[in-house]
Amino acid sequence: SKSAVVIGAGIAGIASAIRLAVKGYSVDVYEANAYPGGKLSSFDQARPGGAVYRFDAGPSLFTMPHLVEELFRLAGRNPTDHFHYVRLDETCRYFWDDGTRLTAWADHQRFASEVETVLGEPGEHLLAHLNDSALKYGVTEKLFLHRSLHKASTWLNRDALRGYLNLPKLGVFGTMNGANERRFRHPKLVQLFNRYATYNGSDPYQTPATLNIIPHLEYNIGAFFPKEGMIGITNSLVNLAEDLGVRFHYNTRVTEIVTEGKRVVGVRAEDMELGAEGIVLSAEPSAVNTPGAEPHAPRPAPIALCVTNMDVVNAFRKLLPNAKQPERILRQPKSSSGLIFYWGIKREFAELGLHNIFFSNDYRTEFDYLFRRNKLYHDPTIYLNITSKHKPDDAPPGCENWFILLNAPNNTGQDWDAIIDRARQDVIRKLSHNLGVDVGSLIETESILDPRSIESKTSSSQGALYGNSSNNRFAAFLRHANFSREFENLYFVGGSVHPGGGIPLCLLSAKIATGFVRGT
Ligand code: FAD
Known part of the structure; x- marks a missing residue:
């Protein structure tokens, strides 16, 4: 053949x-x-005494599982015989330094009432936002995602014509932050939804509001966890x-x-x-x-x-x-990169879930550092993923495998060793403040991935996570x-x-x- x-x-x-x-x-x-x-990919960290912590090296959020299943079907296999995953009831737990904590539930009504109780934001605002995200997704999907943009046939069909009519609704001309500020009263909810720009390595204060399609994946289609x-x-x-x-x-x-x-x-x-x-x-x-x-x-x-x-x-x-x-x-210009600390933590935390976010107190400045100054801000937003919450054998009993991701500028030759030293202290300080314990003393194994090693391990230009x-x-x-x-x-x-x-x-x-x- x-x-x-x-x-x-x-x-x-x-x-x-x-x-x-x-x-x-x-x-x-x-x-x-x-x-x-x-x-x-994935790797293990050996703990003194022989037990191991397992880590997924890169992606941690799994959306659109049907695209994986489609490959099995195409090959004439039943996906459920080969690939197993669960749908998550909660998509993420959010933490702020002032003690505010909010859980984003997959169930829209439950999430809406959480938003009302914790932030006093009318639940309808949230529901309208998720609806709008679905609508935007519907328009973009057929036009941008499933077809080549580089063939005339993409632009000359019925879906495309419908897409043109709906273009004003896509928010191509305003920023994501602008749209979210108009939608929500509470700055913490604006921040929460601005974070979706980082799902493709962009800046919510620059990126068009079209990217408000991203929450649709997580809240409407769903967030999932592969069982392995x-x-x-x-x-x-x-x-x-x-x-x-x-x-x-x-x-x-x-x-x-x-x-x-x-x-x-x-x-x-x-x-x-x-x-x-x-x-x-x-x-x-x-x-x-x-x-x-x-x-x-x-x-x-x-x-x-x-x-x-x-x-x-x-x-x-x-x-x-x-x-x-x-x-x-x-x-x-390339997308942002990441700085990842993989820590074996010798304790369990009931208040943490699979996906957790600890927000910066000044999001705008954080992005200014990332995209204009090419540095890390000293009060970074911390993403903490713990797969042992769903897959207990990923950590020894009584322990947790912490994957900590900071958005980082892409590699333009910064002094990464100095940046990493500083960021490690900032992360420990912020997590210790939020969790009320000295996190530094709980770290028993550690490895680090930074824009340089992302570049050398996967040949990504400037270590960008998402290309341009x-x-x-x-x-x-x-x-x-x-x-x-x-x-x-x-x-x-x-x-x-x-x-x-x-x-x-x-x-x-x-x-x-x-x-x-x-x-x-
Ligand atoms: P890559 O993963 O970039 O792999 C390219 C492969 O090609 C590598 O194995 C490399 O060794 C090989 N290669 C390159 N050049 C050559 C050559 N010349 N010869 C032979 N082999 C070569 N996505 C999500 O959906 N959800 C997430 O939560 C998420 N989080 C992320 C967190 C981190 C820390 C990172 C790094 C990425 C994250 N992403 C996430 C993005 C996602 O991982 C990537 O978009 C996706 O995995 C990239 O896949 P790819 O097919 O482009 O190949």
Whole structure:
């Protein structure tokens, strides 16, 4: 059968491999790391005495599970036999330094009455906001998420026409913060809903109100937890891919996409040229001219197509340096990055849930630091995720696995070691204040991920979590298409291209890209 190569086993690469295998391709996935999943991976921390804490390395919030299930169905499998998850009753617990605590319930009425009781905000304001989010989502979904923005057919159909009529409702012209300030009286609720801008690494004070579609995912479609932890998504999809015959080659970093005319013919990984069926085509080309060197093996058939899951900036700069570089897109400002502390904590906290937020007292200044000054603010908003709340074997008995994420500027060469030292103290101070204990003394294991290591572990340009930022109203049009304009059998997937970052959109990128590919 025809041979396809996927560069990178991030979630979009794995999904692309599955979709291509279902279309009848013989698929090889080359992955630089020793493990699959990219940002969506997992690791353990050993505690003195032998027990371990398990951590999901990156994503912690799971939305739109149907996009994972769709892959099983496509392959003729029943998803419930292979992938298990639960719907969450509470989406997040919110904490403020003044002692205010609020739980966001999945049930709208319950959340509305919580908002009334705790903040005195009329419940209808919340319900109207969630309705509006659903409406905006309905318009954007068909127009932006399921289709390529880069094909005329997207703009010339009935859904698109309906989309144009509804454009004024999308809030393209105002900011998310502006819309939320008009909606809510209480500044804490404005802050709570402004936080959704960070779901794709943007700034609520700059990003258009269109991004108010994001709460729809969490409150209307729902927030979920995979029973095996987030890594369950990666593992179950890798198993599915392997079951369909996909070959994963780990510790194999692709260094060049080999092209001839308008087509990709193979890829080069370090000193090997790889062709159809993962066969090594040749050693370094320099060998050809070395007197006495073995002549090249006859060239096997070129590959039928290539999908790259590598961050698009690095794909062009490193793998396709001689191709036409789409400079305007590649130079767009990047989304924010993250600073993550993974702590094994030798105590349990009944007041904490799976998802917890400890808000900054000055959100606007925090974003000013992140996006304008490229620094971390000394009173950061802290996201604390504890999977052992739902999966007790992720921590030893009586303990919890704390994943602490701070939004961080992307990497422009800051003094990260100094920033991390300072942030660690700020986090311990703020959490200790809110929880009434000395959190520092409870940390028994620790590791840290910062924009530098995000960049080196997953090849993300500047360590950005979600590719380009969406702070600009035209951002959706300034992401790279899911296909190449120069090479007819080259496709792009993952968080740095259309439709954007985050697991659901990465899965959609694979759907759109492979949708251009004919079955064998
Ligand atoms: P990536 O995960 O970026 O992986 C790319 C893969 O390609 C890597 O494995 C890399 O090694 C490999 N690769 C790159 N170049 C090469 C090469 N030349 N040769 C071989 N292999 C190569 N999303 C959510 O939905 N919910 C969340 O709660 C959430 N939280 C996040 C928290 C953190 C800390 C981080 C880091 C991300 C978070 N995200 C979240 C975003 C989400 O993780 C990403 O958008 C998504 O996982 C990116 O997937 P991807 O397919 O683009 O590939």
